[in-house]
Amino acid sequence: MSTCITYAGTPSPRPPDGGAREPIMARAEPGTEREPGGKPRICFVAPTAWPILAGSTEIPVVGGAEVQQTFIARALVQRGYRVSMICHDYGQPDRVVVDGITVLRAHRPDEGLPVLRFVHPRMTAMWHALKRANADVYYQRTADVLTTLVAFFCKVHGKRSIYAAASDLDFVPGKEEIDLGRDRVIYRYGLRRMDRIVVQNPAQSRECKRVYGLDSTLIPSCCVPPQGAHHDRRGYVLWVARMGPSKRAEMALEVARRLPRHRFVIVGGPGDGGEAQFEAMQREAARLGNVEMLGFVPFAEVDTYFDGARVLLNTSTHEGFPNTFLQAWARGIPSVSFIDTASREDGEPVTSIAKEADLDDAAARVDRLMTDDLAWQQASQRCVRHFRRVHSVEAMLTGYEHLLAGLSR
Secondary structure: OOOEEOOOOOOOOOOOOOOOOOOEEEEOOOOOOOOOOOOOOEEEEOOOOHHHHOOOOOOOOOOHHHHHHHHHHHHHHHOOOOEEEEEOOOOOOOEEEEOOEEEEEOOOOOOOOOOHHHHHHHHHHHHHHHHHHOOOEEEEEOOOOHHHHHHHHHHHHOOEEEEEOOOHHHHOOOOOOOOOHHHHHHHHHHHOOOOEEEEOOHHHHHHHHHHHOOOOEEOOOOOOOOOOOOOOOOOEEEEEOOOOHHHOHHHHHHHHHHOOOOOEEEEOOOOOOOHHHHHHHHHHHHHHOOEEEEEOOOHHHHHHHHHOEEEEEEOOOOOOOOHHHHHHHOOOOOEEEOOOOOOEEOOEEOOEEOOOOOHHHHHHHHHHHHHOHHHHHHHHHHHHHHHHHHOOHHHHHHHHHHHHHHHHO
C-alpha cells in the first residue's frame, strides 16, 4: 500500500478494486488546549508503529502491539478524539498527520553511542516528544523501560497514563521479553505507577493482580479487515509471525512434514540474530516440497496471504492475543494453536487447541479442518460470530471510551 500525501481534509482516495484506503498524510500544526468538558487528548507512545501507520513496504518492522495501537488510534480519531503518536525517526517529517493522527518524530532507532544512548538520545528525545504532544492521557504498550519514562512524565506534569499489555509474560517477573535485567527492573517500577492497566485476556488480569496487586481492565483486541477480505476453501495452511524462539516456526515445518498432501505458506522474517536458523528452515522447506517460505512481508501486504488461506496455524509458546487470529477469524478462517486465549463461542473454543508440543495432535487437527468440510464450516461460522461479538472496533471502542471517561473524572 503506497502513501497518499494530500492536504488535511481532502477525501482519501479509494483504489479502483475497492481495497483498503490509503492513509491521508499532511503537515501538522501544533496542538491547542482542550476545551473545558471536551474529550481528552490521547498520545500513543509507539516508537516502531510508523511503518504500519504509514503503510510502508520498505521498512522491515512489524509487531502486534504496533498494529493494535494503530487500529485504536484511528478508531478514536473517528470518534472525535484528538490523537497523537510518538514514533522513531524513519525519515518521515518531524510532525505530520496520518489519517487524523498527529505523528511526532523522536530519535532514529540506532541513534547514539552504545551504553550512552540509553540516556541520550533515547530518554531525552522521548521526554521532549512527550512534552510536544501536550496530551491529557499517554498510552504505552509492551514491556519496556518506556513504561517508567511515561509514568514518571505523567506524574511530573499532572497527566494520566495507561499501560497496555502485549504478552502474557508482561506480568511474569524474570520472563518479560526484555533483554537486560536492569531494564526489567526499570519496567516493573513504572508498571506499578501507571494510572490504568489494560489487558488482553483473563490470564493477564489474574497475573497482574497476583504478582503486582494491581487491578486491570480487560479490553479485547480488535481488527479492521480490508474491504473484500475473504478466505479460500481450496487454499493452504498459513503460518504468520515475526520469527523468534517463542514462535517456534520450526514446528510448522514438522506439521507440514506430517501432512505432505497439504500446502503450507510461512510468512515472517528472521528475528535479531536468527538469520542462520531462517536459512536452515528455507533449505528444509525446499526439501519438503509442500512448504513455501516467503520471509518478511510488510503488514500492508500480508492480507493477500490470508485471502488465500483455508486454515491458520499458530505454534507459539505464549502470546498476548495474536492479531493473526483476528485477521483469520474476520474472514471465517479457522485456527489451530498450542495456546488457549480463553476465546469461547457457544461454550466451544474458537480455536482448535492442540496438546502442548504434540505435533501429531496438531497435524491431526489441521488435517481435519483441511479435509472435513462440515467441521471446517462449523469452525468457520464460530470464528465469524465470535469476531463480530467480541473483537469488532465497536466492542473495543466501548471499552476505551469508558476507560478514558473514568480517567477524565
